[in-house]
Amino acid sequence: MEDLDCSPEQKLKGAVSLLNKEAYQWWLTVKEGTQPKQVTWAFFKATFQGKYVGASYVDVRSKEFLNLTQGNKSVAEYKAEFLCLSRYARVMVVMDYECCVRFEDGFKDIFRVLIAPQNERVFSELVEKAKIAKETKRAERLIREKKGVRIKGWLRLLMLERGLGLGPEIMG
Template sequence: MNDLDCTPEQKLKGIVSLLRDEAYQWWLAVKEGTQPDRLTWEFFKNTFQSKYVGANYVDACRCEFLNLMQGDRFVAEYEAEFLRLSHYARGMVVSEYEKCIHFEDGLRDNLRVLITPHREHEFTVLVEKEKIAEEVKRAKRQNREMERGKNKRDLEPSSSVPRPKKKARSDGPVRVGAPVASVASTRLQPCSDCGRRHSGKCWRRIRACLRCRSLEHLIRECPQWAD
């Protein structure tokens, strides 16, 4: 309002139109309990400051300013908070150089070391340099991440490499070096006479020769036994 070319009455009317919610209800209550001739621009400023910018609030903002650190903020966000709180600590940062020193002290270590060897005496120049340094570090970090991702993809096996084909499964177990047995014979129960798995009548039961398959003599009488 001090920058506007208007009368005190116009300033008061304009500032009241900007009040919202709780602040507007507060002013209505003040207005009802005050004589109309006392409702001036100076009266509003003093009353508003005692309500919303009291001594406790100012002290809290000064303490917050002294302990302000960049933390996880970007430089632009840290600058905005620094300027907001510096209004309540003007006696602590009288000169532009002191303002730069205090701003640097709150920066992250990886940004402060880039600027500290060359002390700046202009706050705007310091902030711009910090923003540039922050952008450069962010670009380098992104490039490293992209490079790591590329190297990881290069190490992974390509999906275009043909995989070995699986062998077709047989209907039953096949042993290497053993004679191939029919599927039906492997499912037969052992014979109670000879202990072997076979279909039909057992040659031992019908007293046939187990060597030449003849029904005329036993295996011990087989003429091929001498062979």
């Protein structure tokens, strides 16, 4: 529901419509004993998780989030898993800044050295920069394989940025 572009009221209605018999009866009972103003999406989520999602499950998922790294995943796969697990660690990624720091910490070293100095603290921008870094590294590898050249990092980035050719005289 979090990924849907809906109002909290629509999320609440949608979630309630998905409840099975037992869970629906439970919700009706909870709703009857609650002031109408308190029956919100946030209240539903907290109450539902308290009833149907065990603390041990949340703890395990929270630890998975803390230990999450990019590994062999693409940036898109890493982002998807990061966002999925981040709901179990909301207090750790309340703001975009915290989300960016945590996401960046999980990058492979070869991407982290390219992205960290940019100090990006808008999550969507960080993801885009990570995709660009991955593509840059891939292009660099292809060029190196094609020309048998090893180029120094700062010079490579400057030349790629300016669209200059990479001749064999530029060795690192």
